[in-house]
Amino acid sequence: MSGARDDARGAAIAAKVEAFVREVVAPYEQDPRRGAHGPSDALIAELRAKARAAGVLTPHILADGSHLSHHETAQVLRAAGLSPLGPQAVNVAAPDEGNMFLLGKAASSEQRARFLAPLIAGEARSAFFMTEPAADGGAGSDPSMLMTTATQDGNHWVINGRKAFITGADGAKVGIVMAKAEVGATLFLVDLPDPAIRIERVLDTIDSSMPGGHAVVSIESLRVSADQILGQPGDGFKLAQVRLAPARLTHCMRWLGACARAHEIATAYAVKRHAFGKPLIDHEGVGFMLAENLIELKQAELMIDWCADVLDSGAPGTTESSMTKVAVSEALMRIADRCVQVMGGTGVTGDTIVEQVFREVRAFRIYDGPTEVHKWSLAKKIKRDAAGSANRPL
Known part of the structure; x- marks a missing residue:
């Protein structure tokens, strides 16, 4: 096409x-x-x-x-x-869009009918159980620290562990649980609710756009049949990467839309609101902030489209999605902050969505990998690439 x-x-x-x-x-x-x-x-x-x-x-x-x-x-x-x-x-x-993408790529026909179809129909929500509490020494930005275990018992697996920051767990009907089996990290599909999966608490976080919030969850002797493994045992990290690079990008897409709308609202305010004898937008300090927004909105759009094209080429897009996530999340934070500033007191109220967008984008700088983790990963790639071209004339 x-x-x-x-x-x-x-x-x-x-x-x-x-x-x-x-x-x-x-x-x-x-x-x-x-x-x-x-x-x-x-x-x-x-x-x-x-x-x-x-x-x-x-x-x-x-x-x-x-x-x-x-x-x-x-x-x-x-x-x-x-x-x-x-x-x-x-x-x-999120997380349903990313989970639908992963199930569409990796689920069997039976798993698609059971777990994917209700998500596509909008009749169910889902949760991706990967991150673990820091107090437990579990997996966060480093998934290799995975502590949740999966032990085979005949044709079933028994899963035990704790998870944290699980978006949408409260009220979800479909769960994707990452656990450490003898052969490596493995993904299990789970019908929810299940008495073996207990929500300890829903965290009070800065963001508030995702139903169910972000929960701390205990998993105690959860029995899952072998046909509920997504892919093969030990495929967990590989399949997570299938999901994570596109999911980072779709976060960027959605929040770009939100910041574009916040910019519209801030612009309308600056045009109508007068101070010191003229509209706010005619004051250079305000007009320049809106001009900077316009520039960075376009830069974010182009970065997203570039990364999308890389993914559409069939490439994994790991590096490109990290670069895009950093560039876009940081730019959107600046855009949202300027919108609040332009609107003054009104910008910090709930009278418009500008205040919420500011909170959501601040959280986005951490979710799906903090900016610093992506930069660290990119720096490691730069070092590897430099070592591989050490003999190249400069």
Whole structure:
């Protein structure tokens, strides 16, 4: 399929999603069901019913089960992200979008019917159980520190451990659990809720866009049949990489949409609000901040599209997604901060989504790998590349 055709198909779907988010979803932004730990399942169900009726539910997966290209997905997810509620409403939010991508790539036909189909239909939420509590010495940014264990018992596996920062665990119906088997890290598909998986607490975090929040979870003697292994035993890290590089990028796509909307709101405020005899935007300090936003929004868009094209080429995109995650998350933080500053006192209230976008993007600088971990990984690559070209004339 040609790039031009990709752009046309993606643009058409994105236009429908944008219209839905602006006209139907945005009015819900003051709904009290948004909650401190994310929007309630009742609110999500109401929005998804409207998305289904409008023909924009799960728009990144086509009727035949195939996915849009990463480049097309970028167009669609930017549109969905125009409201913090948009990705949930049209079913392209984390962690479900990344989990759908992984299951589409690695699940058996039976597993797709059991675990993937309800996610695509927007009838279930999911959680990816990988990160572990720091107090336990478990896996965080370094997944090789995995402490949760999986022991084979006949045709079943018994899983024990603790997990932390598990997004959406409270209320999820599908779980993907990473545990350390004798042959290495392994992914297990789990029906939720399960009495062996206990939510210790839902953390109070700076962000509030994801239903179920982020939980600390205990797993005690969870029995999982062998046919619930995703891929093969020992494939856990390999399969996690299948998910993680695209998932980092889709986070960038959604939050770019949110920051574009915050910029729109800040611009409208600066045009209407007067101080010292003229509109705020005519004051150089304010106008320059908005100009810087415009530049960095475009830079973020181009970085995302570049990485999407790399993934669409079939390359793993590990380095490119790290570079993009760092560049985009840091740029979006600056953009969101400027929007708050331009709006002054109004910018720190809940009267608009600007305050929430600022909080969400601050968290994004940590989620899916902190900026410093990605830079460290890139520095290691630079060192390896330099060693490999040590004899090259400079």
